[in-house]
Amino acid sequence: MKHFDVAIVGSGPSGASTAFYLGEKGISTVIIEKETLPRYKTCGGGFVNRGKKDMPFSINEVVEREFYTVDTYFNNNNEICYTSKKDTPIITMIMRDAFDNLIVEKAKELGVTLLENHKLLSIEHQNDISILKTSQGEISTKFVIAADGVLSPTAKMSGWKNDTRKLIPALEYEVEVSNEDFERLSKKVRFDIDAVPYGYAWSFPKKNHLSLGVLTTKKGKINLKEYYRKYLQTLGIKKIIKEDAHGFQIPLAPRTDGFVKNNVFLIGDAAGFAEPITAEGISNAILSGKYVAESLIESNLDRNLTEQKYIEKLNIKLLPELNSAQKLSKFFYHNNPIRNYLLNKYGQYFNNIMVDILHGDRPFPTNVSEKLKTKVKEKIF
Numbered sequence: 001m002k003h004f005d006v007a008i009v010g011s012g013p014s015g016a017s018t019a020f021y022l023g024e025k026g027i028s029t030v031i032i033e034k035e036t037l038p039r040y041k042t043c044g045g046g047f048v049n050r051g052k053k054d055m056p057f058s059i060n061e062v063v064e065r066e067f068y069t070v071d072t073y074f075n076n077n078n079e080i081c082y083t084s085k086k087d088t089p090i091i092t093m094i095m096r097d098a099f100d101n102l103i104v105e106k107a108k109e110l111g112v113t114l115l116e117n118h119k120l121l122s123i124e125h126q127n128d129i130s131i132l133k134t135s136q137g138e139i140s141t142k143f144v145i146a147a148d149g150v151l152s153p154t155a156k157m158s159g160w161k162n163d164t165r166k167l168i169p170a171l172e173y174e175v176e177v178s179n180e181d182f183e184r185l186s187k188k189v190r191f192d193i194d195a196v197p198y199g200y201a202w203s204f205p206k207k208n209h210l211s212l213g214v215l216t217t218k219k220g221k222i223n224l225k226e227y228y229r230k231y232l233q234t235l236g237i238k239k240i241i242k243e244d245a246h247g248f249q250i251p252l253a254p255r256t257d258g259f260v261k262n263n264v265f266l267i268g269d270a271a272g273f274a275e276p277i278t279a280e281g282i283s284n285a286i287l288s289g290k291y292v293a294e295s296l297i298e299s300n301l302d303r304n305l306t307e308q309k310y311i312e313k314l315n316i317k318l319l320p321e322l323n324s325a326q327k328l329s330k331f332f333y334h335n336n337p338i339r340n341y342l343l344n345k346y347g348q349y350f351n352n353i354m355v356d357i358l359h360g361d362r363p364f365p366t367n368v369s370e371k372l373k374t375k376v377k378e379k380i381f
Helices: 013-024 096-109 153-157 179-185 224-235 282-298 303-333 337-359 368-380
Strands: 002-009 029-032 046-048 063-067 069-073 081-085 091-094 113-115 120-126 129-134 137-146 167-177 189-193 199-205 210-216 240-251 264-266
Touching: 002 013, 002 129, 013 029, 013 096, 013 282, 029 096, 029 137, 046 282, 069 337, 081 337, 091 096, 091 199, 096 113, 120 153, 137 153, 137 303, 153 264, 167 179, 167 224, 179 199, 189 224, 199 224, 210 224, 224 240, 264 303, 282 303
Parallel strands: 002 029, 002 137, 029 113, 069 189, 137 264
Antiparallel strands: 046 091, 063 091, 069 081, 120 129, 129 137, 167 210, 167 240, 189 199, 199 210
């Protein structure tokens, strides 16, 4: 049986980033992946600059497109568009198979072991060691990092029985359109707020196709396919050459029952760290991976100290920002007269703030509820 100091379940951005940082410090690390890399991963593939600027290496070789402007539409109004610009890319388009594999390869160069086609079957804790039984054998480790996404079998095996995250539905389509439509739609990133009740639709141009999608932030039954078809009409797409649909869930709120049990640490979507307004998860997945790696390194692999440091790091920035973003999301996606008044009058201002956040130029504001109430009173009275 092979032994590693750290076993990471999942090779997405959170797990691969954790492995990279641990590999830099020479900590024996294994990535356990149930599939063969590179593998397709359902995702809009819009990597915002606030996450990209923290990458420890260039990702140029996997970049499909870069966009310096973002167009936002509200209230299903195809006439009024708010456009925000930056001197450096706001959103970088990637395909997750290539992007995830790049990070894994960088980690492997630093000595990290990758075990592909190893499906995790069970975890058994024995004093300070855990035995991970996989479809191809057993592995022992001192620490387990659950980086296996929104469904996270690792979390379920490790004691997180009741899911306290807020999971929302989304549909993402990889779409090939006519040359004429692609030429017309490939020049801009577009968000259509209210194209779906309590949600939005997006158009992300890739190298030679479009990533189109719809999501809602409200739980309950909703026919997302119907709203996707309506969005095709909004975009003026008349002919689909090829269309691959992928449904998935996004966690818009962190777990409320902790992020550590025994020696198992949750990161990324397994922890519920997607940003609640745009539902973008790559940036915080990478950030949480960095936090847990730093905690392991700084504590010299002491279990109690690692847990303490990880929670401290989460509470400095990530969790407070997610809390603020959740409150803003409730205001932003509830199509009511007060919200519409503010967006109609100050839509460009709000769009600039959101792009500043996506670009990494400002954090999410604190005391959101109080500030919104004050702003509403100022504008109405």
